[in-house]
Structures are given as structure tokens and as C-alpha cells.
Amino acid sequence: MRTLLITGPGGSGRTTVAAATALAAARAGGRVLLLGTDRTDTLGAVLGTPVGTAPGEVAEGLTARRVDAGEDFRADLAALQDRAASALDLLGASRLDPEGFGPLPGAEELSVLRALRDAALSPAYDLLVVDLPPAERALALFTLPEDLRRALRGLLPPERQAARALRPVLGRLAGVPMPAEWLYGTAARWDTELAAVEAVLADRHTTVRLVAEPGPAGAAAVRTAGLGLALRGLRTDVLVAGRVLPESVEDSWLAGPVAQQRKTLDEWRQTYDVRPVAHLGRDPRGPDDLTALAVPGVPAAPDASASAAFAASGGRAGPAPAEWPVTDRLADDGVLVWHIPLPGARREELDLIRHGDEIAVTAGPFRRTVPLPSALRRCTVDGAALREDELRIRFRPDPRLWPRTP
Structure with a gap:
């Protein structure tokens, strides 16, 4: 349906x-x-x-x-x-x-x-x-x-x-x-x-x-x-x-x-x-x-x-994670970037707070806490910017958690 x-x-x-x-x-x-x-x-x-x-x-x-x-x-x-x-x-x-x-x-x-x-x-x-x-x-x-x-x-x-x-x-x-x-x-x-x-x-x-x-x-x-x-x-x-x-x-x-x-x-x-x-x-x-x-x-x-x-599952499958893409810029800038589309957002109305493996995003009067993608859980937040109606959060790998390359 x-x-x-x-x-x-x-x-x-x-x-x-x-x-x-x-x-x-x-x-x-x-x-x-x-x-x-x-x-x-x-x-x-x-x-x-x-x-x-x-x-x-x-x-x-x-x-x-x-x-x-x-x-x-x-x-x-x-x-x-x-x-x-x-x-x-x-x-x-x-x-x-x-x-x-x-x-x-x-x-x-x-x-x-x-x-x-x-x-x-x-x-x-x-x-x-x-x-x-x-x-x-x-x-x-x-x-x-x-x-x-x-x-x-x-x-x-x-x-x-x-x-x-x-x-x-x-x-x-x-x-x-x-x-x-x-x-x-x-x-x-x-x-x-x-x-x-x-x-x-x-x-x-x-x-x-x-x-x-x-x-x-x-x-x-x-x-x-x-x-x-x-x-x-x-x-x-x-x-x-x-x-x-x-x-x-x-x-x-x-x-x-x-x-x-x-x-x-x-x-x-x-x-x-x-x-x-x-x-x-x-x-x-x-x-x-x-x-x-x-x-x-x-x-x-x-x-x-x-x-x-969907009906056979009784609706118990749970929602898919938010379709917010992560781009890999490790080779160029040493960071991963999480892209969150927020049309109409204003910089002064945005706020971010990380709680363990989750991040709370405040945009204007709205707030949502979402789990981080698995790769970002092994990173620290390195900054954020609002560009072209999109919140872009930078994550830098945590050396204590990130797999070492041989």
C-alpha cells in the first residue's frame, strides 16, 4: 500500500x-x-x-x-x-x-x-x-x-x-x-x-x-x-x-x-x-x-x-536508517563527512551534541537523536558547516579505535 x-x-x-x-x-x-x-x-x-x-x-x-x-x-x-x-x-x-x-x-x-x-x-x-x-x-x-x-x-x-x-x-x-x-x-x-x-x-x-x-x-x-x-x-x-x-x-x-x-x-x-x-x-x-x-x-x-x-512482518521490521550519505575524504583531508539535508536551515539555529554512538541534531525548533553510522562511531567530531541547505559534519578517525593499515 x-x-x-x-x-x-x-x-x-x-x-x-x-x-x-x-x-x-x-x-x-x-x-x-x-x-x-x-x-x-x-x-x-x-x-x-x-x-x-x-x-x-x-x-x-x-x-x-x-x-x-x-x-x-x-x-x-x-x-x-x-x-x-x-x-x-x-x-x-x-x-x-x-x-x-x-x-x-x-x-x-x-x-x-x-x-x-x-x-x-x-x-x-x-x-x-x-x-x-x-x-x-x-x-x-x-x-x-x-x-x-x-x-x-x-x-x-x-x-x-x-x-x-x-x-x-x-x-x-x-x-x-x-x-x-x-x-x-x-x-x-x-x-x-x-x-x-x-x-x-x-x-x-x-x-x-x-x-x-x-x-x-x-x-x-x-x-x-x-x-x-x-x-x-x-x-x-x-x-x-x-x-x-x-x-x-x-x-x-x-x-x-x-x-x-x-x-x-x-x-x-x-x-x-x-x-x-x-x-x-x-x-x-x-x-x-x-x-x-x-x-x-x-x-x-x-x-x-x-x-x-511488510504486512507479513506485522510492521515490526523497524525503520531504515536515515538516508544521510557519508563521503570518504580520508585520502585528501583525513576526514569522513556526514551529509544531512536540511533545506531552509539557518546557521544560528543549528546545534550538535554527541552522546556515545549517537548524535543529537537541533535545527530550529526540532531535535532528533540518531545513531551514528558504524564507521563514524570510531571517529571524533572535527567540525561542521552548513552549505547549500546541507549540514556537513566532519569526523576524524580516532587512532585508538580506527583499524591500522599495514
Whole structure:
């Protein structure tokens, strides 16, 4: 399955573009699932057909559903209490009634990630189109699986599970049940589920489609979003420039906005494949308006063998490492250079910190900690520079670790 993640600044028309893209793909013969992440039915308003939390056909070949964070949270709370029953009994704690609670902070993001994982593994569709939250929240969502897995490994390192066989003995000696078994089991299950989400995001058939209005505000938002996506290693297929005004306007009042959008479009074309979508003069509603937008198409779905292999793994394969190349300049300069594409980055917004075999890269408001390629782990950092929208980090071999040449 191909996965298309659609986001952009708030109010840029990303939901409209998501619905139009999904409808166009379905009319081209694909089996499409459109996943909405808004709490309210914004997709239904655009499609002209209500979209519920259960999958439902809204057009021929097009199925749509919304994420229900409340329902997911209540199910998780009930399951957690079942797994922790012995610990709760030991503490004399009463069980909570899931029906009396709404989703806690963070539950909505986890529900979206779970829905994304489950939909991407479904063999029933050729294309998954996800109407994500605004870019700022979407970028935070993309960081969540990797950061949560890192936190889990720090709090409950896998090597500590080597003593699992001793816990029943310790429990009998202490005379009380030991809760660590369910705790490690829960951590292992969460790690597997988060790895599946990472695999979906890192899959070569997953791309992000940015949506923004051409203008000063849109330009600033796209620069920030593009920087965050690049740091996560996520691929952008096109930049949809929405609500584009016609160039041949007679109203002098519109001459200024038209000039601004022309300038922004020219700047965007230096970095992105820009696809302008004309302003209809009204808010698009229903299939006819969505078709009139003429949104860019979606590339053909991946071959069945690739999708089958991914589904067979249950999404547990984990993401591929970031495709940041290392060039060998040992012969000329005595260094290796790691190239990290960061379009739109500014020198004063960059920071690097090495932690053992990992390096933390900060670019603007974004931060990511990634493992070093094996060759660079035997080197020391020798400096860095930002050139041509690319962060180039120099590594010099450590004589204590680098293999000696005969």
C-alpha cells in the first residue's frame, strides 16, 4: 500500500486537498482509505457525506473514517487495569470505570498513530490518504514513536529482562506478587507497536504532501515544516499551493496579493515540485467542487510483493536508517563527512551534541537523536558547516579505535 500524509499550516485547506486527492485516486480505479484525524467531522463537511468513526463508503472505491480518541482511550484503560490486576489488588486500589473518563493529554496522538499503523497494514486498500493535523502538531506526531521507544529503552532496558526467570522465586521469598512481569510485557508490546508505526513512516512508499497558501505566512510555515520533515527523513512528493488567484485580475486591490503569491511560488519552485490549485471563489463542498480543484495525482501503488512482505512482518521490521550519505575524504583531508539535508536551515539555529554512538541534531525548533553510522562511531567530531541547505559534519578517525593499515 502507498501512504500519503497530508499536512500544512492551519487554515491552508489541507482537509480539502486530502479529500480531493482521495476522491481522484478512487475515480482512477484505486481502492482508497481516507483517514481523518480531526475531532469534528471536517472531512464530512468537505465531502458532502458524513464520515463516522467506523469505515464507510463515501464514493465508489473510496472508504473514509475518523479516529475516535475517546473510544481508544477507554479500551486501553480497561486493558491496562486487567493486566495490572495483581498490582492493583496488592495496593488495595479500586478499579476505575473507563466510561467516566475522557482521553488524557497525549491519548489523541497515540490513537492517530495506531490508526495509521492498522490502516497501512490492511490488504483491503491500495492507497491510504491521511488528513493530518496542522503541520506543527503533525511534526510532533512524527517524532513521538522514536522518542517514546527511546524513553522505554532508557527506563526499562531490554538487558534487565535477563533476570525474568528469578522473579517468581523472588515473589515466593517475599510473599507478594511481583508486578515487573506485566510491566516488562507491556513495555515490550508498546515497543513493538511503536516500531510498526516507525516502519510505516520510514517505508519508501510513504510520502508527505504539504499544503499551503502562497504568501508571506505560508512561506514561513513551509520553511519550518520542510526543515522538520527533512530532519525526520520524511519524503515530500509535492507542495500544493492552494487558493491561487488568477494572474489576470483587473481589480487593482488584488494586484498586491497576486504579486506576493507569484514571488512565493517562484521561491518554492527552487526546492519543491509545486502544484498550484486555483481558488474556486468559494469554499469547496461536495464531489463536484473537489473534482474542479484538479489536485495532483498519486503515483502508482507499490508492487504487491513489497506490501505483502511488510504486512507479513506485522510492521515490526523497524525503520531504515536515515538516508544521510557519508563521503570518504580520508585520502585528501583525513576526514569522513556526514551529509544531512536540511533545506531552509539557518546557521544560528543549528546545534550538535554527541552522546556515545549517537548524535543529537537541533535545527530550529526540532531535535532528533540518531545513531551514528558504524564507521563514524570510531571517529571524533572535527567540525561542521552548513552549505547549500546541507549540514556537513566532519569526523576524524580516532587512532585508538580506527583499524591500522599495514
